[in-house]
Amino acid sequence: MVFYYLINMKKSFLMLAAVLIGGAAYAQQTNPLLQHETEITEIIKSMTLEEKVNMLHGKTMFSSAGVERLGIADMKYADGPFGIREELEDHSWTPLGWDVDRATFFPTGSALAATWCPGIAYEYGKGMAIEAKLRGKDMILGPAMNIQRLPTGGRTYEYLSEDPLLSGILATGYTKGSQDQNEAVCLKHFAVNSQENMRGFINANISERALREIYLTPFEMAVKEGNAWGVMAAYNKIWGQWCSENFNLQENILRNEWGFRGMIISDWGGTHSTVGAVMGGLEVEMPSSTYLGDSLIAAVNRGDVPMNVIDQRVRNILRVRLTVNPVPANVANQKVASQPETQAIAYKVASKSIVLLKNEGLLPLSNKVKTIAVIGDNATRTMALGGVGAGVKTLYEVTPLEGLQKALKGKAKIRYARGYEPAPQARWGQKLPENAMEEYEKRMEKLKKEALKVAKGADVVLFIGGNNREVETEGSDRTTIKLPFDQEDLLEDVAEINPNIVVVMVAGAPVDLREVEPIAKSLVYSWFNGTEGGNALADVLTGKIAPSGKLPFTFPRKLEDSPAYALGVYPQKEQGGGDVFVNLVNRDRFAVRKADADYSEGIFVGYRWYTTKNVKPMYAFGYGLSYVPFKYSNLAAKVEGENIEVTFDLANQGNMEAEEVSQVYIGRPDSKVERPKYELKGFKRTAVKAGETTKITISIPKDRLRHWNEFQHAWNVEGGKAVIYVGGSSDNLPLQTEVTL
Numbered sequence: 178m179v180f181y182y183l184i185n186m187k188k189s190f191l192m193l194a195a196v197l198i199g200g201a202a203y204a205q206q207t208n209p210l211l212q213h214e215t216e217i218t219e220i221i222k223s224m225t226l227e228e229k230v231n232m233l234h235g236k237t238m239f240s241s242a243g244v245e246r247l248g249i250a251d252m253k254y255a256d257g258p259f260g261i262r263e264e265l266e267d268h269s270w271t272p273l274g275w276d277v278d279r280a281t282f283f284p285t286g287s288a289l290a291a292t293w294c295p296g297i298a299y300e301y302g303k304g305m306a307i308e309a310k311l312r313g314k315d316m317i318l319g320p321a322m323n324i325q326r327l328p329t330g331g332r333t334y335e336y337l338s339e340d341p342l343l344s345g346i347l348a349t350g351y352t353k354g355s356q357d358q359n360e361a362v363c364l365k366h367f368a369v370n371s372q373e374n375m376r377g378f379i380n381a382n383i384s385e386r387a388l389r390e391i392y393l394t395p396f397e398m399a400v401k402e403g404n405a406w407g408v409m410a411a412y413n414k415i416w417g418q419w420c421s422e423n424f425n426l427q428e429n430i431l432r433n434e435w436g437f438r439g440m441i442i443s444d445w446g447g448t449h450s451t452v453g454a455v456m457g458g459l460e461v462e463m464p465s466s467t468y469l470g471d472s473l474i475a476a477v478n479r480g481d482v483p484m485n486v487i488d489q490r491v492r493n494i495l496r497v498r499l500t501v502n503p504v505p506a507n508v509a510n511q512k513v514a515s516q517p518e519t520q521a522i523a524y525k526v527a528s529k530s531i532v533l534l535k536n537e538g539l540l541p542l543s544n545k546v547k548t549i550a551v552i553g554d555n556a557t558r559t560m561a562l563g564g565v566g567a568g569v570k571t572l573y574e575v576t577p578l579e580g581l582q583k584a585l586k587g588k589a590k591i592r593y594a595r596g597y598e599p600a601p602q603a604r605w606g607q608k609l610p611e612n613a614m615e616e617y618e619k620r621m622e623k624l625k626k627e628a629l630k631v632a633k634g635a636d637v638v639l640f641i642g643g644n645n646r647e648v649e650t651e652g653s654d655r656t657t658i659k660l661p662f663d664q665e666d667l668l669e670d671v672a673e674i675n676p677n678i679v680v681v682m683v684a685g686a687p688v689d690l691r692e693v694e695p696i697a698k699s700l701v702y703s704w705f706n707g708t709e710g711g712n713a714l715a716d717v718l719t720g721k722i723a724p725s726g727k728l729p730f731t732f733p734r735k736l737e738d739s740p741a742y743a744l745g746v747y748p749q750k751e752q753g754g755g756d757v758f759v760n761l762v763n764r765d766r767f768a769v770r771k772a773d774a775d776y777s778e779g780i781f782v783g784y785r786w787y788t789t790k791n792v793k794p795m796y797a798f799g800y801g802l803s804y805v806p807f808k809y810s811n812l813a814a815k816v817e818g819e820n821i822e823v824t825f826d827l828a829n830q831g832n833m834e835a836e837e838v839s840q841v842y843i844g845r846p847d848s849k850v851e852r853p854k855y856e857l858k859g860f861k862r863t864a865v866k867a868g869e870t871t872k873i874t875i876s877i878p879k880d881r882l883r884h885w886n887e888f889q890h891a892w893n894v895e896g897g898k899a900v901i902y903v904g905g906s907s908d909n910l911p912l913q914t915e916v917t918l
């Protein structure tokens with residue numbers, strides 16, 4: 178018997194070995210990163226230690242060195258996931274003041290995610306890559322794709338979604354779109370950088386299961402399915418260890434398990450040691466050489482770091498370097514980065530991202546509307562720049578007011594009043610002048626009066642408010658989701674004078690809508706929607722196109738309903754202060770600071786929490802109306818090989834063409850482990866003509882039903898019943914059926 182097992186074990190081992198070797202050979206053939214291995218070996222042989230180490234740290238603020246002697250070009254990084262950042266001085270954050278670096282401002286992450294469309298994400302990546310190439314850059318520092326765990330998270334506008342599948346599919350699309358143009362991406366921030374407060378030193382205490390199922394899955398998808406060439410290590414720690422030197426994350430999981438063959442760079446100022454970082458898997462310390470410069474040479478000479486580790490670091494960089502064709506200096510920056518082709522992509526994303534939350538008939542604006550009062554600071558505010566972090570010096574940005582003026586020219590009269598203005602903010606280390614707030618109140622009174630005057634007698638009021646890029650910013654989380662600058666007071670007063678109010682919220686993250694929702698007859702969520710944002714918004718409001726965006730995150734009724742707040746694990750106690758990025762600018766290294774973030778809600782992030790705990794949100798994940806009613810019918814599902822094939826009919830019962838994002842959620846009622854009621858497992862955006870019905874098929878790999886088994890430290894796909902729910906949002910799933918796995 179034992180003998181039988183041994184023979185069989187040997188057989189399986191040989192089979193496994195054959196598969197692995199075959200698989201490796203196959204990967205080598207198809208993975209562009211592995212096309213130059215022999216050449217790379219030769220290059221490395223001919224390099225000195227100094228030349229090698231010279232590649233492992235920043236050369237300038239946004240580049241790392243190649244080897245001039247060997248004709249190997251520097252790596253040039255393009256900051257920002259939503260537009261190519263302007264050119265800066267080599268060793269400071271001071272802009273060079275060029276003109277050719279005026280780029281397209283692409284809608285930010287949450288807007289892209291609201292399209293729920295991998296094809297659009299692909300075009301987005303392509304557009305970014307086209308501009309990056311024009312600027313002579315090799316690697317885009319994006320997509321930014323951490324899970325939107327907190328409604329207040331400072332970078333929610335930049336990140337994609339609270340859901341790992343939606344985030345992963347979009348990040349994969351972005352990655353392919355960019356890399357098909359021969360431009361590397363850099364997935365960031367790896368991993369669990371889901372809060373900005375104390376991001377420079379916070380330690381995430383997180384269950385293995387939540388880490389795998391929620392926080393790592395998007396990265397895994399973009400690596401395995403998108404073959405991303407670059408990854409940026411996050412600032413924070415996980416389980417007590419800095420991400421940038423986390424062997425388990427970078428070597429075990431990213432490289433060995435997922436097969437990542439590219440390079441890992443640190444976040445700016447996010448390297449913390451020499452031996453730890455280089456042994457832990459980091460290739461490049463950005464933007465300086467504090468740890469991976471001279472001290473690394475010394476560490477190698479001391480024998481603390483073996484040469485083969487250095488060689489592997491260099492190899493990983495060279496794989497990317499030899500895959501991405503450098504743009505010659507005399508070709509780069511010859512014409513303005515923003516081009517009609519890329520602007521058209523920005524328009525497309527924006528036009529499909531806008532979410533209609535409520536409509537009591539005011540939208541689309543009727544032809545009978547002849548006078549429109551536009552009120553609100555965001556009607557004229559540009560969003561390409563602001564706050565801390567990468568922004569875009571854009572060639573142009575159409576504001577909502579400009580978009581409306583163009584679309585309604587000769588059709589309706591627009592009267593504009595600002596209505597409110599942002600409160601004065603003290604800059605770093607400075608104090609506000611004593612009477613600043615008093616003066617502000619006075620100005621606000623005046624602005625309100627003007628708004629009330631404009632509202633009076635108008636056929637419709639378009640209130641365009643929300644957040645701005647100072648309110649939502651890298652480097653700090655919001656303390657509240659309440660609308661800033663007394664917008665609710667203003668709205669209430671306007672409503673008394675003219676109740677025909679359409680509210681357009683321009684924001685990248687959720688806000689508290691409890692007071693706004695009852696006032697707004699129609700309510701629209703627009704985003705930090707890029708260069709063409711105003712045109713897209715006007716086209717939706719006037720009915721040229723139907724709104725088709727769906728929320729990529731849950732809108733809580735109140736902040737305390739959201740999981741981390743409900744459990745009291747956020748905000749955490751600060752020990753020390755200061756943001757890592759701000760410290761970097763101020764050339765102040767890290768003080769020793771400590772804080773822990775307990776991810777106590779585990780896998781119950783976003784809608785997984787609300788649906789399972791029966792907490793009613795203001796607007797559910799996946800929600801978004803259209804100008805037409807959609808009807809779902811005829812659901813069927815069957816297991817076919819490795820997939821679950823789900824089919825159903827979608828009818829457009831309205832009088833205009835419209836697009837709908839259909840969503841498939843799956844529940845595992847008999848699961849042996851704790852699970853959410855159901856989870857998003859597939860989705861599809863489809864255009865349906867007026868009055869027509871179309872058959873939709875969504876193919877879901879069975880593997881998406883996996884869960885992380887914390888005892889085996891491995892993925893399991895359980896057999897048994899799978900309940901399939903289909904509909905237009907996570908809280909409106911009219912169709913239901915079952916399959917057995």
Ligand code: BGC
Nearest residue numbers: 256257318365444445567758
């Ligand atoms: C951000 C990164 C960014 C880098 C360079 C950091 O503060 O976290 O996302 O790419 O700065 O600007």
